[in-house]
Amino acid sequence: MIGDPEIGNADVMDLRDLRSFAAVARTGSFTQAATDLGYTQSAVSQHVAALEQSVGQSLLHRRPVRLTPAGRRLLEHADHILLRLDVARSELTRVEQQPTRLVVACTPLAPIARLASALRSTRIATPRLQIAVSSVDGAGAVSAVASGRADVALIDGVVAPGNPLALTDAGLLASFSLDEEPVAVALPTDHPLRGASVDLAALVDAQWIDAPSLSAPRADLPGWQGGPAGEPTITYDGTDLATMLALIANGHGLAVLPGRVVDGCPGVRALPLRFPSLVHRSEILVLKNAVDRHRRLIDALRAG
Amino acid sequence: MIGDPEIGNADVMDLRDLRSFAAVARTGSFTQAATDLGYTQSAVSQHVAALEQSVGQSLLHRRPVRLTPAGRRLLEHADHILLRLDVARSELTRVEQQPTRLVVACTPLAPIARLASALRSTRIATPRLQIAVSSVDGAGAVSAVASGRADVALIDGVVAPGNPLALTDAGLLASFSLDEEPVAVALPTDHPLRGASVDLAALVDAQWIDAPSLSAPRADLPGWQGGPAGEPTITYDGTDLATMLALIANGHGLAVLPGRVVDGCPGVRALPLRFPSLVHRSEILVLKNAVDRHRRLIDALRAG
DNA sequence: ATCAGTTACGCTTGGCGTAATGATC
DNA sequence: GATCATTACGCCAAGCGTAACTGAT
Numbered sequence: 001m002i003g004d005p006e007i008g009n010a011d012v013m014d015l016r017d018l019r020s021f022a023a024v025a026r027t028g029s030f031t032q033a034a035t036d037l038g039y040t041q042s043a044v045s046q047h048v049a050a051l052e053q054s055v056g057q058s059l060l061h062r063r064p065v066r067l068t069p070a071g072r073r074l075l076e077h078a079d080h081i082l083l084r085l086d087v088a089r090s091e092l093t094r095v096e097q098q099p100t101r102l103v104v105a106c107t108p109l110a111p112i113a114r115l116a117s118a119l120r121s122t123r124i125a126t127p128r129l130q131i132a133v134s135s136v137d138g139a140g141a142v143s144a145v146a147s148g149r150a151d152v153a154l155i156d157g158v159v160a161p162g163n164p165l166a167l168t169d170a171g172l173l174a175s176f177s178l179d180e181e182p183v184a185v186a187l188p189t190d191h192p193l194r195g196a197s198v199d200l201a202a203l204v205d206a207q208w209i210d211a212p213s214l215s216a217p218r219a220d221l222p223g224w225q226g227g228p229a230g231e232p233t234i235t236y237d238g239t240d241l242a243t244m245l246a247l248i249a250n251g252h253g254l255a256v257l258p259g260r261v262v263d264g265c266p267g268v269r270a271l272p273l274r275f276p277s278l279v280h281r282s283e284i285l286v287l288k289n290a291v292d293r294h295r296r297l298i299d300a301l302r303a304g
Numbered sequence: 305m306i307g308d309p310e311i312g313n314a315d316v317m318d319l320r321d322l323r324s325f326a327a328v329a330r331t332g333s334f335t336q337a338a339t340d341l342g343y344t345q346s347a348v349s350q351h352v353a354a355l356e357q358s359v360g361q362s363l364l365h366r367r368p369v370r371l372t373p374a375g376r377r378l379l380e381h382a383d384h385i386l387l388r389l390d391v392a393r394s395e396l397t398r399v400e401q402q403p404t405r406l407v408v409a410c411t412p413l414a415p416i417a418r419l420a421s422a423l424r425s426t427r428i429a430t431p432r433l434q435i436a437v438s439s440v441d442g443a444g445a446v447s448a449v450a451s452g453r454a455d456v457a458l459i460d461g462v463v464a465p466g467n468p469l470a471l472t473d474a475g476l477l478a479s480f481s482l483d484e485e486p487v488a489v490a491l492p493t494d495h496p497l498r499g500a501s502v503d504l505a506a507l508v509d510a511q512w513i514d515a516p517s518l519s520a521p522r523a524d525l526p527g528w529q530g531g532p533a534g535e536p537t538i539t540y541d542g543t544d545l546a547t548m549l550a551l552i553a554n555g556h557g558l559a560v561l562p563g564r565v566v567d568g569c570p571g572v573r574a575l576p577l578r579f580p581s582l583v584h585r586s587e588i589l590v591l592k593n594a595v596d597r598h599r600r601l602i603d604a605l606r607a608g
Numbered sequence: 609a610t611c612a613g614t615t616a617c618g619c620t621t622g623g624c625g626t627a628a629t630g631a632t633c
Numbered sequence: 634g635a636t637c638a639t640t641a642c643g644c645c646a647a648g649c650g651t652a653a654c655t656g657a658t
Contacts, residue, residue, distance in 0.1 A: 012323060013389060015316045016623090030638060040625055045639060050623095055396040062638065063632060070396055077392035080474070081385050085317060088381035092359040092374055170384070171475050320648090334613060344650055349613060354648095366613060367657065 011054055015085070018078045020047035021059060025075050026139075028065045080170040083146050087172050087287065090148030102297075105141045105150035107157075108214050108239040109258060111179055111282050115154060118300035137213060142167050145285050152294055153285040158183055158215065158256060160222045161279045174288045176298055180279040184259040184270035186248050197274040200256075209253035211236040211244050221256060222276065317358055319389070322382045324351035325363060329379050330443075332369050384474040387450050391476050391591065394452030406601075407455050409440050409448040412518050412543040413562060414458035415483055415586050422604035441517060446471050449589050456598055457589040462487055462519065462560060464526045465583045478592045480602055484583040488563040488574035490552050501578040504560075513557035515540040515548050525560060526580065 023033035024044060034044040051074075052059050059071035067075060102119075106112055136144060141153035157165045161180060167173070185198055193203075200221070210217040214236070234253050236244055241261060248255060249267030258280035262270035284301055286294050327337035328348060338348040355378075356363050363375035371379060406423075410416055440448060445457035461469045465484060471477070489502055497507075504525070514521040516539070538557050540548055545565060552559060553571030562584035566574035588605055590598050 012319045013393065014623095015319050019316060031636090041638070042626080042640090043624055046623075049639080055393065057396055065638090073395055074392055077388050077395075081388055081392075084381050084385055088378055088385075089317065089359065091377055091381075092361055335611090345613070346615090346651080347649060349615090350648075353614080369613090 013054055014047075014050065015082075017047040017051040017054070019082060020044045021051050021071075022075060022078045022082060024048060024060060024065060025067055025071065030065065076168075079168045083142065083168060084170045084172060086143060086147040087170075090146065091289070093148070102152070103150040105136050105144040105153040107136060107138060107141060107153075107155045108241065109261065109280070110154035110156045112154065114178065114282075114301055114304065118297060118303075122296050122300045138165065138167060141285060142169070142173065145173060145287060151286070151290065152297070154178075154282065155285055156258075156280060156282045158221060158258075158278050159281050161277055163222070163281075165281060165283050167285075172288055173285055174291050175283045175285045176302055178282040178284055178301055179304075180281045182259045182272060183256055183278045183280045184262055184272050186245070186255050186257045186262045186268050186270055188249055188251050189267055189269050190251075191254075191269075193271065195271070197272040199275045200273060201275070203254060207234065207253040209234045209236055209244065209247055209255045211238070211255065213237055213239045214241065214244055215255065215257060218256065222278065315358055318351075318354065319386075321351040321355040321358070323386060324348045325355050325375075326379060326382045326386060328352060328364060328369060329371055329375065334369065380472075383472045387446065387472060388474045388476060390447060390451040391474075394450065395593065397452070407453065409438060409445045409454035409457040411440060411442060411445060411457075411459045411461075412545065413565065413584070414460045416458065418482065418586075418605055418608065419458055422601060422607075426600050426604045442469065442471060445589060446473070446477065449477060449591060455590070455594065456601070458482075458586065459589055460562075460584060460586045462525060462582050463585050465581055467526070467585075469585060469587050471589075476592055477589055478595050479587045479589045480606060482586040482588055482605055483608075484585045486563045486576060487560055487582045487584045488566055488576050490549070490559050490561045490566045490572050490574055492553055492555050493571055493573050494555075495558075495573075497575065499575070501576040503579045504577060505579070507558060511538065511557040513538045513540055513548065513551055513559045515542070515559065517541055517543045518545065518548055519559065519561060522560065526582065 020033060020037060020039065020043075023036055024030055027033050027036065030044050030048070031041050033039075034041045037044070039047075048060060055070070055074065057070040058068050059074060060066065061068060104115060106115075136153075138155050138157060141150070141155045144150040145153045155165060155167075155175075159165060164175065164177070167175070169175075185200075185203065187193060208218050212235070234247070236247060238244075244255065244257075245262070245265050245268050247253065249265075256273070256278070257270070259270045259272065260280075262268055284298055286298065291298070324337060324341060324343065324347075327340055328334055331337050331340065334348050334352070335345050337343075338345045341348070343351075352364060359374070359378065361374040362372050363378060364370065365372060408419060410419075438454075440457075442459050442461060445454070445459045448454040449457045459469060459471075459479075463469060468479065468481070471479070473479075489504075489507065491497060512522050518540070538551070540551060542548075548559065548561075549566070549569050549572050551557065553569075560577070560582070561574075563574045563576065564584075566572055588602055590602065595602070
C-alpha cells in the first residue's frame with residue numbers, strides 16, 4: 001500500500017552503523033575510525049558489515065579502503081543525517097548561557113585578524129566575553145558549529161572566483177562571504193621558473209607539497225585535471241604555515257597558497273596564478289537559527 | 305577540543321526512538337503509533353522516555369498528547385532525518401527495474417485527469433506500463449516518493465496564490481507547480497448567505513465540516529485566525545468527495561473547496577472567496593535525483 | 609469503570625570486546 | 634612478517650513484551 005509509510009520499514013538502519021561507516025569513509029581506515037569513535041576495530045567492522053547487509057550492497061572496498069559507488073551515495077545522506085542530528089542535539093541541550101563566551105572555530109588560514117578587529121569595532125569583546133580559537137578543517141568547522149561546540153566558524157579555501165566553499169550542509173548552516181584574495185604558486189626564490197604569472201598546467205610534473213590540514217590538497221583544486229598518476233608528492237600533515245613555507249623554501253616542493261601569506265617570507269616567492277583562475281576565499285559560518293543572534297558580528301566582519 | 309567532532313558524542317540518539325517519537329507526534333497517540341510501527345504501547349512509551357532522557361527535556365505533554373516546544377523543534381529535525389533515511393534506502397535498494405511501471409501517489413483532489421492526458425500525449429503509457437493510484441495525504445505522498453513506493457506524486461492543497469505547498473522536505477524533493485484554481489466556500493443551495501463572493505471572516509460562527517483526509521482543515525487555512533474556541537465543527541475522515549458534498553447539501557456544515565469540484569453538484573453551490581485570497585494549488589513531486597528521468601512527464605503535466 | 613500511558617520484571621537478542629584467523633603488502 | 638580487516642565466541646546490557654499500576658475522564 002502506497003499510503004502507508006510504516007509497514008515494511010522494520011529495518012531502521014542503526015545510527016551507530018552509519019556513524020562508523022562515515023568515520024571509516026572519512027579516515028580511510030577501520031582502525032582509525034574505531035579509535036576516533038572509542039570503539040574496537042572489530043566493532044567498526046561489524047557496524048559496516050551490518051550496514052552493508054542492511055542495504056544489500058558493498059559500501060566500501062577494503063585494502064585500500066575506498067568507497068564503492070553505492071557507498072558514495074549513502075555517505076552523502078549519512079553526512080547530512082549526522083550533521084542534522086548534531087544540530088538537533090545542540091539545539092535542545094542549549095543551556096541558556098548568557099552570551100559571555102563566543103567560541104570561534106577557525107581553519108588555519110582563515111582571517112582571524114579581521115575577526116579581532118570586528119570584535120573591537122562592535123564592542124562585543126566586553127570583559128565578560130571569552131574567545132576560543134582552534135584550528136580545524138572545513139568539515140570539522142561545520143561539525144563544531146552544528147554541534148554547538150563553536151558559535152561561529154571562520155573557514156577558508158581555494159575556489160574559483162565567486163564560488164562558495166563546498167561544505168556538507170543540510171540546509172542548516174548559513175555562510176557569508178568575507179573575502180576573496182589572489183592565490184599564487186609558492187616557489188623557492190631560486191626556482192628556475194620565471195615570469196609574471198603561471199599556469200597550473202605548466203607545473204603538472206613538478207614536485208608538490210600537499211598540506212591537507214592547512215590548505216586544499218592539489219588534487220582537490222577546482223580545475224585540476226587528473227595529472228599523471230604516481231607523480232611524487234610530499235605531504236605535510238601539520239597546520240603550521242611557517243613550517244610549510246620552510247619546506248617550500250628548502251626546495252621540497254611547490255604549493256598553491258594565498259599570495260598574502262607568501263609575500264615577504266624569506267626564501268619563498270609567490271607567482272600569481274594565471275589559469276585556472278582561483279581565489280582564496282574566506283567565509284563565516286553560523287547556524288541559520290543563530291544568524292540573528294550574531295548579526296552584528298557578521299556585519300562587522302563583512303564590512304572588513 | 306573544538307576540532308575533534310567525535311569525543312563526547314557517545315550518546316547517538318537511537319533512530320527507533322526518533323521514529324516512535326515522530327509517530328506519536330503525528331498520530332497524537334502512543335497506542336496508535338505503536339500499532340502503526342508494529343510495537344507495543346509499552347515499547348513506544350519506553351522509546352519516547354529514552355529520547356526525553358537523552359535530550360534532558362520533556363518532548364510531549366501526555367493526555368492529551370501534544371508537543372512541547374522542545375518536542376516541536378526536535379520533530380522538525382526528526383522528520384528530515386527519517387525522510388532522508390527513506391531516500392537513502394530507496395536509492396540503494398533500487399532494483400534496476402525497467403521503466404514499465406509508473407507508480408503515482410495522489411492526494412484526493414489532485415488533478416488526475418491531467419495526469420491521464422499527459423501520459424497519453426507523451427506516449428509514456430505504452431502497453432508495458434502500469435499506473436497505480438492511491439489516495440494519500442500530503443505527508444504520505446512525500447514519504448511514498450522518498451521511499452520509492454511511488455515514482456511521482458500529485459498533491460494538492462489550499463494556499464495563498466503563488467505560494468508552494470508546505471511539505472517537510474529535506475532538500476531531496478523537487479516539486480513543480482501544475483495549477484492554481486479558485487477556491488470557494490461550498491454551501492447548501494438553500495443557505496441564506498447570498499452575494500457574489502464572501503469573506504471567510506463572515507463565517508467564523510458557521511458550522512463547518514473538516515475533512516482532513518480530503519482537504520486542509522479549516523484551522524490550517526492560510527489567513528485563518530483562531531476564531532472562537534469551541535465552535536462546533538463536524539469532521540469527516542473519509543476521502544470521498546461525493547460524501548463530503550452530500551454532507552454539505554444536507555446542511556451539516558460548510559467547507560472550503562476548489563470551485564471546480566463544487567460547480568454543478570446538485571444541492572450545493574459555490575461562493576467564491578473574497579478574502580483571504582486563496583487558491584487550490586496542485587504540484588507534482590519527484591525525487592530530485594529522478595527529475596531527469598521523469599522530465600517528459602513533468603513537462604507534459606505542466607503544459608496542461 | 610474504562611481508557612491510555614507508565615513502570616516493573618523477566619527473557620531474549622543484539623552488540624561489544626577479546627582473541628584467533630585471514631588477507632595483503 | 635607486519636599491518637589491517639574479518640570471524641569466532643562469550644558476556645553483558647539494551648530492548649522487547651507481558652502484566653501490573655496509575656491517573657484522568
